[in-house]
Each structure stands twice: as C-alpha cells, then as structure tokens.
Amino acid sequence: MNANRRVKVVLAKPGLDGHDQGAKVVAHALMDAGFEVIYTGLRQTPGAVARIAREENADVIALSSMAGSHLPICRKLKPLLEQAGLGDRLWIIGGNLPAQDHDALRALGFKGVFPSSSRLDDIVNFIRANVP
Amino acid sequence: MKPRDRAEKASRVVVNESGIEIKPLYTSADVEASGGNSMIGLPGQYPFTRGIHSLMYRKQPWTMRQYTGFGNAADTNKRFHYLIANGQTGLNVAFDLPTQCGMDSDDPQAEGEVGRVGMAVDTLRDFEIAFDGVDLERITVSLTINGAAAILIAMYLAMAEKRGYDITKLRGTAQNDILKEFIGRGTWVYPVEPSIRLVGDTIEYCAKHAPKYSPVSVCGYHIRESGAEPAQEIAYALCIAKAYADDVIHRGLAVDEFAGRLSFNFNCFGNIFEQVAKFRAGRSLWAKIMKEQYGATEPGSMWMRMLAGGGGGGLTFEQPELNIVRGAYYALICALGGAQTMALCCYDEAYTIPSEYAQRISLRTMQLLIEEMGLADTVDPLGGSYYVETLTNQMRDRMEAVMADVDAQGGIVKLIADGTIQSKVSAQAYKHQQEIEQGTFRKVGVNCYRTGDKTPEMEFHPYKDQDARAQVEALNQVRAERDGTRVQAALAALRSDARSEARPNLMPAIMEAVKAYASVGEITSVLVGAFGRYREPRSF
Numbered sequence: 001m002n003a004n005r006r007v008k009v010v011l012a013k014p015g016l017d018g019h020d021q022g023a024k025v026v027a028h029a030l031m032d033a034g035f036e037v038i039y040t041g042l043r044q045t046p047g048a049v050a051r052i053a054r055e056e057n058a059d060v061i062a063l064s065s066m067a068g069s070h071l072p073i074c075r076k077l078k079p080l081l082e083q084a085g086l087g088d089r090l091w092i093i094g095g096n097l098p099a100q101d102h103d104a105l106r107a108l109g110f111k112g113v114f115p116s117s118s119r120l121d122d123i124v125n126f127i128r129a130n131v132p
Numbered sequence: 133m134k135p136r137d138r139a140e141k142a143s144r145v146v147v148n149e150s151g152i153e154i155k156p157l158y159t160s161a162d163v164e165a166s167g168g169n170s171m172i173g174l175p176g177q178y179p180f181t182r183g184i185h186s187l188m189y190r191k192q193p194w195t196m197r198q199y200t201g202f203g204n205a206a207d208t209n210k211r212f213h214y215l216i217a218n219g220q221t222g223l224n225v226a227f228d229l230p231t232q233c234g235m236d237s238d239d240p241q242a243e244g245e246v247g248r249v250g251m252a253v254d255t256l257r258d259f260e261i262a263f264d265g266v267d268l269e270r271i272t273v274s275l276t277i278n279g280a281a282a283i284l285i286a287m288y289l290a291m292a293e294k295r296g297y298d299i300t301k302l303r304g305t306a307q308n309d310i311l312k313e314f315i316g317r318g319t320w321v322y323p324v325e326p327s328i329r330l331v332g333d334t335i336e337y338c339a340k341h342a343p344k345y346s347p348v349s350v351c352g353y354h355i356r357e358s359g360a361e362p363a364q365e366i367a368y369a370l371c372i373a374k375a376y377a378d379d380v381i382h383r384g385l386a387v388d389e390f391a392g393r394l395s396f397n398f399n400c401f402g403n404i405f406e407q408v409a410k411f412r413a414g415r416s417l418w419a420k421i422m423k424e425q426y427g428a429t430e431p432g433s434m435w436m437r438m439l440a441g442g443g444g445g446g447l448t449f450e451q452p453e454l455n456i457v458r459g460a461y462y463a464l465i466c467a468l469g470g471a472q473t474m475a476l477c478c479y480d481e482a483y484t485i486p487s488e489y490a491q492r493i494s495l496r497t498m499q500l501l502i503e504e505m506g507l508a509d510t511v512d513p514l515g516g517s518y519y520v521e522t523l524t525n526q527m528r529d530r531m532e533a534v535m536a537d538v539d540a541q542g543g544i545v546k547l548i549a550d551g552t553i554q555s556k557v558s559a560q561a562y563k564h565q566q567e568i569e570q571g572t573f574r575k576v577g578v579n580c581y582r583t584g585d586k587t588p589e590m591e592f593h594p595y596k597d598q599d600a601r602a603q604v605e606a607l608n609q610v611r612a613e614r615d616g617t618r619v620q621a622a623l624a625a626l627r628s629d630a631r632s633e634a635r636p637n638l639m640p641a642i643m644e645a646v647k648a649y650a651s652v653g654e655i656t657s658v659l660v661g662a663f664g665r666y667r668e669p670r671s672f
Contacts, residue, residue, distance in 0.1 A: 015245060016230065016232075016235075016241065016245050017229065017318075018229075018316075018317050018318020018319050019316075019317070019318070020316075020318060020672075021357060021558065021561050024558040024561065024562070025558070025562045025565050027672050028562035028672070029562065039672050041668040042318045043233070043318075067245070068248050072243065096483070098484070098592055116449045116482055117448070117449035117450055121569070
C-alpha cells in the first residue's frame with residue numbers, strides 16, 4: 001500500500017460479549033503504532049461490522065471475542081465482508097480463542113489469530129507485515 | 133548476588149499498585165505518622181475497620197459461593213446440587229449473555245450465545261427448574277444480573293413465593309449494579325438515568341416487601357478488572373453506592389430503611405498486604421460516609437458487607453496450574469480482609485467455563501483455610517501490625533482523595549455517562565499491559581520463570597447448538613400454555629407505568645408480568661420503548 005497513507009483498522013466487538021478491556025488495550029497499542037483505529041463499541045452484529053468496515057474503507061478488520069461465540073460470528077461475517085468488497089483486506093481476531101479453533105478461524109479468512117496472552121508488539125508487527 | 137547489587141536492591145523504591153511507597157520496615161512511629169490508631173477500633177463496632185461482626189468467622193465462616201451456570205436451567209440445577217453436596221453454602225448464578233442483555237433465546241442477536249457463558253432464562257419457568265430441590269432458607273442465592281436485574285429479582289421472588297417461602301424473610305442478593313456495567317462488563321440496556329431509576333425501584337421495593345433481600349451488590353470488582361488500581365476500585369464503588377443511596381433517599385426513604393441491605397463485591401488479586409489494607413480501609417470509609425454524610429444510626433447501615441474474591445485479572449493463561457496457587461493466596465487475602473462471602477476464579481478460567489473438577493479445587497481451597505489453616509479462629513489476625521495499620525490509613529486517605537476528585541469533576545454519574553472513567557481506567561490497563569510486556573511488573577510464568585512447556589490439556593466446556601434449540605422450544609411451549617390475555621394486560625400496565633410522569637415504582641408491574649410468564653425479552657422491550665437504549669461513547 002501507499003506508504004504515506006495511515007493504516008486504518010476497524011476494531012469490533014461482535015456478539016453480546018461485554019469484556020472490552022482487551023479490545024481497548026489493543027486499540028491503544030495500535031494507535032501508538034501509528035495506525036488509525038475506529039472502535040465500534042460493544043454488541044455489534046456481523047452486518048454492522050461489515051457496514052462500518054465498508055464505510056470506513058478499513059485496511060484491517062480486527063475482532064475481539066472473549067465469550068466463546070467466535071466461530072458462529074466469523075461464519076456469518078465472512079460472506080458479509082466479501083459482499084462488502086472487503087475480501088482483500090486483512091482480517092484478524094483476538095481474545096479467548098481455544099487452540100483447537102485456530103485452524104477453523106484461519107480457514108474462514110482470519111489470517112491473524114491472537115489468543116489470550118498474545119503480545120501487543122506481535123499484533124502490531126503482524127499487521128505491518130500483512131496489511132494489503 | 134554481589135554486595136553492591138544487594139545494596140542497590142535494598143535501596144530501590146517500592147511502590148504498590150495504589151501508588152503508595154512501601155518501606156522496608158514499619159514501627160509504631162509509622163502508624164502515628166499515617167494518622168494513628170483512631171480508626172482501628174474493635175470488630176463489630178464503628179468504624180468496623182476490623183470487621184463488621186464482633187466474632188466474625190469464629191461464629192460463622194464466610195459463605196462459599198462459586199459462580200456457576202451454563203446451558204439451560206436443568207443443566208445448571210445439576211451443577212448446583214453437585215456444589216451443595218460438596219459443602220458449598222450459597223449459590224452464585226451465571227446467566228447467558230442474551231439473558232443479561234434482556235433478550236429472549238429466540239432473538240436473532242442471541243444466535244450462538246444461548247446458554248454459552250451462563251444459564252439461559254426466558255421466563256419464570258426457567259427459575260422454577262433451576263432452583264428445584266434447593267432449600268432457599270439454608271442456601272442463599274446470588275443472581276449475577278445487572279441490565280435485566282429488576283426482571284430477574286422479580287422472578288426470584290415470584291418463584292420463592294410460589295414454593296411457599298415467606299418473602300418478608302427471604303434472603304439473597306442480586307448484583308444489580310448497572311453503573312459499573314458502563315465501565316466494565318457491558319451488560320447495560322437502557323440509558324444511564326432510567327438505569328439508575330430501576331436500581332432505585334428494586335431497592336425501594338425490597339425495603340418494603342422483601343426487607344431481608346439484598347437488592348444490590350455494588351461492584352468494585354469489574355472496575356478493577358477494567359484497569360483501576362485497588363484504591364480506585366473501592367473509591368469508585370463507594371461513589372456508585374452513594375449514587376444509588378441518593379436516588380432512594382430522594383424518594384423519601386430514610387437511610388436506615390434500606391442501607392442495611394446494600395452490599396459490595398470486590399476483587400482480591402495483587403499484593404497481599406495492599407489488598408488486606410484495602411478491605412479494612414474501605415470498610416471504615418463506608419461506615420464513616422454513612423454515619424457522617426448520611427446520618428445513618430443503625431450499625432447495619434454502616435456495614436460494608438462484601439463478597440470478595442474472583443481475582444480473574446491476576447490469573448494467567450501461561451502455566452495455568454499456578455492459578456491454583458494464586459487462588460489459595462487470594463482466598464487467604466479475602467479471609468484476612470474480613471469477607472462475608474467468597475468465590476474464587478478457577479485455574480482453568482482463562483480458557484473455559486470451569487470444569488466440575490476445577491470448581492471443586494476452588495471450593496476445597498476455601499475449606500482448607502477454615503479446617504486446616506486456622507483462618508476462622510481469630511478475628512482480624514493482622515490487626516495491630518504496624519505495616520497493615522499504616523497501609524490501611526494510607527489507603528483510606530488515597531480512597532478519600534479519589535472520591536473528592538470525582539466529586540470535584542461533577543460526580544460519578546456524570547463521569548460515567550460521558551466516558552471519563554472508562555477512558556481513565558482503559559489508559560491505565562494499557563499502561564499496565566505495557567509494564568507486564570516490558571517486565572517491569574512481574575508476572576510469574578508470563579515475563580519471568582517462563583517454561584517452554586506445552587499448555588496442559590484442558591477440559592473445554594462443551595457447547596451444543598441443540599441445547600439452544602431446546603431452550604427456544606421450551607420458550608415457545610410456555611408462550612403457548614400461558615394466559616395470553618393476562619400477559620398482554622401485565623405488559624400494558626408496565627408500559628403505562630414506565631411512561632408515566634409520576635414515575636411510579638415499576639417493580640409491582642414487573643412482578644405481575646413475570647408471574648404471568650411474560651419473558652425477559654418481552655418485558656425489556658416494553659421498557660426500551662419507554663426509556664430507549666444506551667448509546668455507548670466511542671472513545672476509549
């Protein structure tokens with residue numbers, strides 16, 4: 001991408017999970033890394049996440065999920081992001097994500113999977129290396 | 133270690149999480165310098181620094197109340213009976229997210245979430261099943277519910293009444309602390325102002341009709357999890373408790389008519405002495421506030437009755453077996469701090485809903501303290517320690533300073549409504565995470581003493597889509613069987629009350645709706661129609 005343009009990240013809390021401490025900490029880290037961060041707030045439906053990502057023309061769609069509903073959410077979100085023309089953007093997800101679900105999340109197009117205990121630097125570096 | 137390194141280590145500045153510098157040695161001079169002995173007193177006497185009861189655990193050990201609930205009411209009922217059979221003395225009910233957000237199990241937004249992180253509740257029928265066979269006089273029940281609290285309190289009272297219990301004698305607790313949900317945890321439904329009104333309605337209703345029931349448990353816990361340090365945890369919680377008290381007093385109730393049933397919920401991870409001082413300081417500060425600012429005269433009105441425990445923010449994903457050890461220290465902290473009720477996060481909780489095995493380890497951890505370690509023998513065993521008494525005085529000063537700062541900025545309700553507190557604690561959480569990643573805040577297994585070991589096998593709590601479908605079928609069956617006319621009349625009456633400028637207490641209308649088997653989602657929709665929905669500030 002054009003090096004002069006700031007990377008724009010839409011950071012979403014999909015589903016009903018209200019645990020946003022992690023998402024906000026990551027948002028701070030991404031801003032300190034020089035990215036532009038649009039935080040959606042809690043309780044976003046997959047449709048709302050896709051709409052916000054399209055309206056913002058996001059380079060990165062980042063999800064935070066702590067309450068176990070990541071697979072059903074990502075299954076619904078994948079076609080919506082594709083229909084919104086965002087299939088070529090970087091999709092990542094973080095949170096309470098059991099190891100046995102990581103392959104399924106990657107197969108759904110979530111290239112970066114960051115379970116609890118991931119380091120902030122690793123998230124930042126992954127985005128820098130993989131943003132389209 | 134070289135002598136020079138040792139000298140450097142001894143002279144380094146140690147500051148606790150609340151920002152208080154810790155000395156290598158304390159003497160009576162430090163107690164004097166921090167304000168002296170005037171606030172220590174005796175247990176069971178004002179200002180209750182040493183405990184709210186004179187004999188504390190010698191008379192009755194703390195209630196053990198592990199947080200439990202998953203799937204449907206029948207699944208949860210089985211786990212309740214398992215825990216009671218293993219010596220648990222109270223219940224602490226976890227609800228699924230649709231229930232917590234005021235949605236029915238067939239709401240489109242509930243898909244994939246029904247019964248996942250707690251028990252699904254749609255109607256009174258679910259409560260009847262969940263508490264089947266539980267002796268509600270012997271086992272007190274705590275409902276961890278906030279946005280939908282008024283409805284679930286009504287369900288609990290209606291269920292108990294149906295089973296023949298005398299509501300005027302029924303004990304139990306609801307979390308019902310909506311203001312902290314706007315800071316952390318996030319199960320709000322309505323805007324801030326009507327949310328506070330609903331909390332006030334439950335307090336007023338219970339004061340008049342269920343005077344032994346604790347309708348609110350004000351939580352510092354989740355504010356701490358969101359990034360607050362220990363002194364802020366207590367200070368913000370006491371500000372929130374004052375906001376609820378103000379609402380109820382504004383309705384014309386005297387402070388002693390309701391304050392005795394306010395309770396609290398605090399966290400316990402961190403430095404042992406700072407935590408113990410935190411509880412002792414908070415207890416005396418609440419007593420002082422109730423007595424001096426509110427004119428309370430009943431001792432019960434001045435008691436900071438508390439559930440202490442959890443400690444989730446201190447547990448780690450890495451080397452999870454260490455969480456068993458951390459949990460034991462956390463339980464020790466809560467016992468030394470004078471908790472009325474204790475619950476511990478389980479060692480597997482960074483991964484999954486706790487297994488039965490993990491729950492039993494947490495329960496046994498608390499039982500060990502009582503049966504083997506002498507924690508129930510003597511009241512406030514750290515009382516009189518130069519260090520702990522000094523720190524208690526210093527923590528109280530720090531809490532008062534935080535509370536004064538909140539008031540100077542316009543009060544807790546304003547600072548939550550405009551997102552100021554949220555931004556402050558989330559910035560602190562980020563700083564804390566950076567300190568952990570840089571290794572300046574030590575976490576064993578995370579930034580020191582790491583092993584290359586593979587994560588041990590965890591028993592993941594299963595989630596079955598067919599259970600969610602069964603829950604929806606059960607809801608549909610209740611809808612088919614209930615008296616539809618009574619439901620519509622009850623909802624219409626609630627709608628009228630909620631829109632009335634006279635602002636009547638909504639609990640009687642909610643009670644009638646619940647008894648008619650109106651669902652959580654139906655009742656919430658009526659209230660959303662009157663109050664609207666909360667719109668979250670997008671700042672962080």
